[in-house]
Amino acid sequence: MTAAASPLVEPGVVERVLAHALRHGGDFAEVFVEDKRSTAISLDDRRVEELSSGHDKGAGIRVVSGETTGFAHTADLSERGLLAAAETAAAVARSSAPGARQVELGDRRLVDGTRAEILPEGIGKAAKVDLLRRADDAARSTQQAIVQVSAGYGDSRRRILVASSEGLLASDDQVRTRFSVVCVASGDSGMQTGYESRAHTVGFELFDRFSVEDAARTAAGRAVAKLSARPAPSGVVPVVIKSGTGGILFHEACGHGLEADHVVKDASAYRGKLGELVASPLVTLVDDGTPVDQWGTAVIDDEGHPAQRNILIENGVLTDYMWDYLRGRRSGRASSGNGRRQSYQHLPMVRMTNTYLLAGTDDPDEIVAQTPYGVYVAKLGGGQVNTATGDFVFGMTEAFLIEDGRITEPLRDANLIGNGPDVLRKIDAVGNDFDMSPGTCGKDGQSVPVGCGQATLRITGVTVGGTAGA
Amino acid sequence: MPELLDMAQRIAAAARPGEQVEAYVSWHRETDIRAFDGDVESLSSAESAGVGVRVVAGGRQGFAYVGNLDAHLAREALEGARDNASFATPDEHVGLASPDGAPVAPLELWDDRLGAFPVDAKVALALELERRVRAGDARIRQVVSSDYGDSLSESAIATSTGIAATSRRTTCYLAADAVAGERDETQTGDGYTVGRGESDLDLAAAAHDVVERATRLLGARKPPSARLDVVLDRRVTATLLAILAGTLSGEEAAKGRSLFAGRLGEEVGVASLTLVDDPTHDAAFGAAVYDSEGLACRRNLLVDRGRLAGFLYDTYSARLAGTTSTASAVRGGFKSTPGVGARALSLLPGTLDQQGIVSLVGDGLLVQGISGVHSGVNPVSGDFSVGAEGLMIRGGELAEPVREITIASTVQRMLQHVLAVGTDVQWLPSVAAGVSLAIGDVAMSGA
Known part of the structure; x- marks a missing residue:
C-alpha cells in the first residue's frame, strides 16, 4: 500500500453540496468525484509514434426524485462549482415540496492508498517506451513474414470519491496497466493479423509477470499461421473454445441479459426465469469484482458499494441478476456492487465486472479428442448481443478445424452467431483448466474495463459464419 | 468562440525556436433526456471543455490534454x-x-434556436416519441428507452505554423428502442431522427421506424445455409461504408495495413461503383468546414467507376506517402491526436429504388440489420463475416423473415460483385450515407 493523497473534496464541502442538491426535495443525492491521470504510448511502423498524457478531474452529481434522475457534471471542484452542478441536477425535483435537509456522512469506506505495487508515475517514460521497442524487435526477428508491428502501452490512475445523502462516503484509488501488440503477416494468400494483449488492475509490476517478447511472438505466430488458413465452415458445427479467451461468450451470451436494468425493462431473455434451469448443469457463472488484479476489479464500484462475488447461474439454474443502487432500491434489495460508470461525466448503470464460468472436471485435451469434427477456437475477438432476444455474435480471430479428434488446419476469421439461452444449454463439456482475459465493454455509449474467463468447453452446435461448403 | 481561439493561439504562441505547437480547444454543452413508462427516467445537462496540445520538435511528437480550460492546467x-x-x-x-x-466551404452547421429550446419541450418530445411507439402496434410490448439529446459544440485550432480555425455545430436527435412480442417470441427495433435543430426532427418517421423494425421480424426463423445474392438496406450499407473508410486511410495504406495498399489506379470493383467523401456536402451529418488539423475540408474521390482513385490523408500520412493532405484529419475530441478518417462517404446513386433492386435480384436475402461488424470485418485481409437478419426474397418479392444467420465473403469479392446501387441515398448519423446495395454470391450461414 502506498500513502493516500489528500481527499479529492473535503467531506464538509460534500455534505453541504448534498444538502443543497436536496434543497428542493428529492429522495436521494450523490456526488461522484474523479481525478484520473493516464498515459498512452503507441509504437507503429518501427517508431514510437506518440506519447500522450491526460488529466481529467471533475464531479458528477445526481438527484433522484421519484422515478426521475437528474444529473449534471462539472470540472470545477470548488464548492461554488459543485453547488452550481447540484442546482442543475436538482432541477428535476422542482415539483417536490422543498425543505431543509441535513446530510451527515457517517458510513465511511475510505480506501487508504492503492493496491498497486509500482505506481505508473514512479516509472520513467523511457522504461515504458522500451517495452514497445522490445516487442517490435521480438515480433520481427522471429517471423520473416511479419511486415508490420504496432504495439501499445497504457496506464491510468483513477482516484474516486463517492458520497450520498444516505451518509455513505467511500473512496478508491485504481491503477490499471495494459499492453497490446498487433502483427501483420504477408504471404502469397494476402495479409493476416495477429493480436495479443495483457491488462490488469495493477501497476508497472504487470511486466514482472510476463515477457513482452513472448507476447509479441505469440501475436506474430497467430498472424503467420493464418496465412495458410482456409475459409471457415459455413453452418452449424460443434465448437470447442480454449480456456481464457472464450469468456466473452458468457459476457455477451448471457451476462448482459442478467443486468437488472435490462431485466426490469422487459428487455432480457432471462426475465422471469429465476430458479429455472437456463443452462447446462455444467454451467456455474459468476460475476466477481473482487479478484486482486483482474481488469474489471475494483475495491468499490462507482456508487461506493464494495465489490462482490455474485453467483448468477449455479449448476445451470438462474440464481440472481446484477444490480446497481437504483435498480436495487426500486426492487427492495441491495446493490450487488455492479454500479459502474465510464467517468464523472456519466450516470452509473448496471455493468459487469469480471464475469466467468467456473472450471469443470474434463481434461481439455480429451474434449478435443472426443470431437470427431468441429471448430477449435483459440482466440475470440469482440462480440455483440441483443439482450431482448439473446441473439449474439462474436468473432473468431484464431481458429482451427478439428478432424477426427485432432486440431488440424488454421481457419480464416469468421463470426459465430447464436442465441444465448440456446448455447448455454448446448454446453456438454467443461475443462478443468481456467484462464481469464481483459476486455472493454460498451453499453449505452459508455466503456468500462471488464474481465472474462472460462475453462476449455464444448458447444454441441453453433453457427459458424464462414464461406466454405455454402 | 473568440475566447477559444484566443486561448488556442496563446498556447501555440508559446512555441520555442525549432518547435511546432498545436492547441485544440473545445467546449461542449449537452442535454440528454430519457423517457420511460410515461415518465422522465433521467435528465442530464452539462458543459465540458478541454485542451489538447501537440508539440513537434526534431521530428518527434508529443501530446497531452486536460479536461479543463484553466490557463494554468493548459500550461501543464x-x-x-x-x-x-x-x-x-x-x-x-x-x-x-x-x-x-x-x-x-460556406456551411452553416449551427442552429441558434437550439440553445434557447426549453427543457420542458425537450422532455415533451421524448415522452411523445415513447407514446407514439407504444401506440404504433399492439405487439409493441415495451419501449425500452425513448431519448431526446442535443449538443452545442465549439472548437478552435491554432498552430505556430499559422493555422487558426474555428468550428461550431449544433445537433439534436430523438431515438427509441422497443421490444415487440407475439406469444413466446421477442424481437427488437430502434429508430431515430437527427438534425441540426429541433425543426429538422421528424418524430413521426422515427416512431414509425421503431415500430416497423421491431415487428417486421416477428416469426423469423433460421434458414438453411445457402450461397445467394443479398440486398443491403440503407442503414446496413452506411455501416459497411464506415468500415470501408478504414481501408481507404492513406496511413494504413502507406503502412501496408490495408487491403487496398499499393493498388491505386487498379480496378477494385465494378464500374457502377463510385465512392466520394465530401464533408462540404451540406446535407451530410458529418459535414464540416475544417478538418481536425484546421485545413478546409474538401471533396475527395476515392473510387471512380470501380477504379481506386485515391486515399484519405492527414498531414502526417500525406508526407509519409509523398503527397498532400486531403484535409481528412479527424479526432475524437480534445483527448486525442488527429488521425485519418472519413466524414461524409457516399456512393454515387444508381437507377433503381429498393423495390426495383429486389425485383432485379429475384431470389436472395434483404439484409435489414447486421451485427458484429467490428469483429467481423478485417480491414487487412478483407475477410468479412457478420451476423444478419432480414427478409428472404422470392420471385422478386419480399418473403419470410429470417434471423440468427451470418453473411460472409471478402470485401474484395463483394466490390467485384455489386449488382446494383440504389437511388435511395439518405444521410444517416454516421460518416456515411445509406443507400440500397445489391451484392452477388454471398455465403449465408444458418441452420
Missing part, C-alpha cells in the same frame, strides 16, 4: 506534451499542418 498540458515528445522516435514526416489556401 503544454509542458507535458513537450516532455512526451522527447521520448518519441524522430520521423522526418511528423509535423503540423500549414495553411494550404484551399477554399473554405
Whole structure:
C-alpha cells in the first residue's frame, strides 16, 4: 500500500453540496468525484509514434426524485462549482415540496492508498517506451513474414470519491496497466493479423509477470499461421473454445441479459426465469469484482458499494441478476456492487465486472479428442448481443478445424452467431483448466474495463459464419 | 468562440525556436433526456471543455490534454506534451499542418434556436416519441428507452505554423428502442431522427421506424445455409461504408495495413461503383468546414467507376506517402491526436429504388440489420463475416423473415460483385450515407 493523497473534496464541502442538491426535495443525492491521470504510448511502423498524457478531474452529481434522475457534471471542484452542478441536477425535483435537509456522512469506506505495487508515475517514460521497442524487435526477428508491428502501452490512475445523502462516503484509488501488440503477416494468400494483449488492475509490476517478447511472438505466430488458413465452415458445427479467451461468450451470451436494468425493462431473455434451469448443469457463472488484479476489479464500484462475488447461474439454474443502487432500491434489495460508470461525466448503470464460468472436471485435451469434427477456437475477438432476444455474435480471430479428434488446419476469421439461452444449454463439456482475459465493454455509449474467463468447453452446435461448403 | 481561439493561439504562441505547437480547444454543452413508462427516467445537462496540445520538435511528437480550460492546467498540458515528445522516435514526416489556401466551404452547421429550446419541450418530445411507439402496434410490448439529446459544440485550432480555425455545430436527435412480442417470441427495433435543430426532427418517421423494425421480424426463423445474392438496406450499407473508410486511410495504406495498399489506379470493383467523401456536402451529418488539423475540408474521390482513385490523408500520412493532405484529419475530441478518417462517404446513386433492386435480384436475402461488424470485418485481409437478419426474397418479392444467420465473403469479392446501387441515398448519423446495395454470391450461414 502506498500513502493516500489528500481527499479529492473535503467531506464538509460534500455534505453541504448534498444538502443543497436536496434543497428542493428529492429522495436521494450523490456526488461522484474523479481525478484520473493516464498515459498512452503507441509504437507503429518501427517508431514510437506518440506519447500522450491526460488529466481529467471533475464531479458528477445526481438527484433522484421519484422515478426521475437528474444529473449534471462539472470540472470545477470548488464548492461554488459543485453547488452550481447540484442546482442543475436538482432541477428535476422542482415539483417536490422543498425543505431543509441535513446530510451527515457517517458510513465511511475510505480506501487508504492503492493496491498497486509500482505506481505508473514512479516509472520513467523511457522504461515504458522500451517495452514497445522490445516487442517490435521480438515480433520481427522471429517471423520473416511479419511486415508490420504496432504495439501499445497504457496506464491510468483513477482516484474516486463517492458520497450520498444516505451518509455513505467511500473512496478508491485504481491503477490499471495494459499492453497490446498487433502483427501483420504477408504471404502469397494476402495479409493476416495477429493480436495479443495483457491488462490488469495493477501497476508497472504487470511486466514482472510476463515477457513482452513472448507476447509479441505469440501475436506474430497467430498472424503467420493464418496465412495458410482456409475459409471457415459455413453452418452449424460443434465448437470447442480454449480456456481464457472464450469468456466473452458468457459476457455477451448471457451476462448482459442478467443486468437488472435490462431485466426490469422487459428487455432480457432471462426475465422471469429465476430458479429455472437456463443452462447446462455444467454451467456455474459468476460475476466477481473482487479478484486482486483482474481488469474489471475494483475495491468499490462507482456508487461506493464494495465489490462482490455474485453467483448468477449455479449448476445451470438462474440464481440472481446484477444490480446497481437504483435498480436495487426500486426492487427492495441491495446493490450487488455492479454500479459502474465510464467517468464523472456519466450516470452509473448496471455493468459487469469480471464475469466467468467456473472450471469443470474434463481434461481439455480429451474434449478435443472426443470431437470427431468441429471448430477449435483459440482466440475470440469482440462480440455483440441483443439482450431482448439473446441473439449474439462474436468473432473468431484464431481458429482451427478439428478432424477426427485432432486440431488440424488454421481457419480464416469468421463470426459465430447464436442465441444465448440456446448455447448455454448446448454446453456438454467443461475443462478443468481456467484462464481469464481483459476486455472493454460498451453499453449505452459508455466503456468500462471488464474481465472474462472460462475453462476449455464444448458447444454441441453453433453457427459458424464462414464461406466454405455454402 | 473568440475566447477559444484566443486561448488556442496563446498556447501555440508559446512555441520555442525549432518547435511546432498545436492547441485544440473545445467546449461542449449537452442535454440528454430519457423517457420511460410515461415518465422522465433521467435528465442530464452539462458543459465540458478541454485542451489538447501537440508539440513537434526534431521530428518527434508529443501530446497531452486536460479536461479543463484553466490557463494554468493548459500550461501543464503544454509542458507535458513537450516532455512526451522527447521520448518519441524522430520521423522526418511528423509535423503540423500549414495553411494550404484551399477554399473554405460556406456551411452553416449551427442552429441558434437550439440553445434557447426549453427543457420542458425537450422532455415533451421524448415522452411523445415513447407514446407514439407504444401506440404504433399492439405487439409493441415495451419501449425500452425513448431519448431526446442535443449538443452545442465549439472548437478552435491554432498552430505556430499559422493555422487558426474555428468550428461550431449544433445537433439534436430523438431515438427509441422497443421490444415487440407475439406469444413466446421477442424481437427488437430502434429508430431515430437527427438534425441540426429541433425543426429538422421528424418524430413521426422515427416512431414509425421503431415500430416497423421491431415487428417486421416477428416469426423469423433460421434458414438453411445457402450461397445467394443479398440486398443491403440503407442503414446496413452506411455501416459497411464506415468500415470501408478504414481501408481507404492513406496511413494504413502507406503502412501496408490495408487491403487496398499499393493498388491505386487498379480496378477494385465494378464500374457502377463510385465512392466520394465530401464533408462540404451540406446535407451530410458529418459535414464540416475544417478538418481536425484546421485545413478546409474538401471533396475527395476515392473510387471512380470501380477504379481506386485515391486515399484519405492527414498531414502526417500525406508526407509519409509523398503527397498532400486531403484535409481528412479527424479526432475524437480534445483527448486525442488527429488521425485519418472519413466524414461524409457516399456512393454515387444508381437507377433503381429498393423495390426495383429486389425485383432485379429475384431470389436472395434483404439484409435489414447486421451485427458484429467490428469483429467481423478485417480491414487487412478483407475477410468479412457478420451476423444478419432480414427478409428472404422470392420471385422478386419480399418473403419470410429470417434471423440468427451470418453473411460472409471478402470485401474484395463483394466490390467485384455489386449488382446494383440504389437511388435511395439518405444521410444517416454516421460518416456515411445509406443507400440500397445489391451484392452477388454471398455465403449465408444458418441452420
